[in-house]
Amino acid sequence: MIPAKFDYIKATSIDQAISLLSQHGYEAKILAGGHSLLPAMKLRLNRPSVLIDIGGIDALGSITDEGDAIKAGANCTHYEIANSNLVKSHVNVLSQTARVIGDVQVRYRGTIGGSLAHADPASDYPAAILATDATISVRGSNGARDISATEFFQGIFTTALGEDEIITSIRFPKTANGTYVKFFQSASRFAVVGCAAVKNGNGIRVGITGVADTPYRASAVEQAYDGTTSAADHAIDGVDVMSDHFASEEYRAHLAKVFVRRALEQL
């Protein structure tokens, strides 16, 4: 399969990428690892006329210790995040999440920034982003701003990113104890249901992906948490559960409770 015709521009700096994005508007797409975008373009689900490749921008690529948080550049691959000692030591739930995305080849190429900007409702990262209360740093022609985890995800393939903004980094507050569990879609390895849970003082924070069209914080579980797993019964309180050919609404709702329970068991 061959994608529809497009022009390819390799950006060498963040500023250049933003200016190209402003110039081409909706006609352009940012290319990072390409592991969601290129298959979608081959299937003609997406037909950008310009691809702006940010893959070579080193400023987007490092994982650093910021004192009370770990900062991951948008271009960090799932492989780099899964194997980073900083991430393992300070945000283990993120390391666990990155380790079960797709497969080895996908993890070598796919990036955290690309995955978040794409906002597939079955992607893994959103659960960990929500559970750690991470902040997404973005930059556009109007300058830089930070978007909170709960504001970032807005719907299927929809985020709070502006038209000419790109994600530059993600800041994860350090969390001692956390876990990510998922029910794999057997062919694609996407999350039919994914649940991240972290200890937060005496309480917990729980992020759920795959269940609704927008990943969400399971506030009802957080409030009901009493140190046991019984709060898992509240996994889908107030949530409009998705239904598709992999899992019906009823089955997915059941899975959500099971996987929240498993996550709570591991805290």
Place this chain on the structure above:
Amino acid sequence: MEINLSVNGSQVARDVTPMTTLSDFLREHLSLTGTHIGCDTSSCGACTVTMDGKAVKSCTVLAVQANGSEIITIEGLSENGSLHPVQEAFKEHHGLQCGFCTPGMVMTAVDILQNNPNPTEQEIRHGLEGNFCRCTGYHNIVKSVQHAAQSLNA
């Protein structure tokens, strides 16, 4: 667009359209047809090659993204006419039946053993998650990788 890259140790320069995938580039421009295209949407892994030492699905990398990189395909594994230990192990332990997935399996196995010379069975299975085989049921593939590990460590 002009791209320059190393393929199986030889420097290659070609003019390609941005739409050309690395898998099409290898097959159509360089006639390296050992790299197979299965699903063409990065699910099956048949098109796996290594790019700068890492296993990638070449159907989901644009040739222009591979500019400046070092690619090894299945054709680049054997040395002086003798099979690579991973190829030898697949042959010896019936790690293939129809053979369509084999180039991708072998390239991924090479990647697994580069990172982990003594993988457990579970680590091998986890490492091969991105490669589909519809014939063997995987058992002999895993066995082949285990034997390849032994002969590489010998």
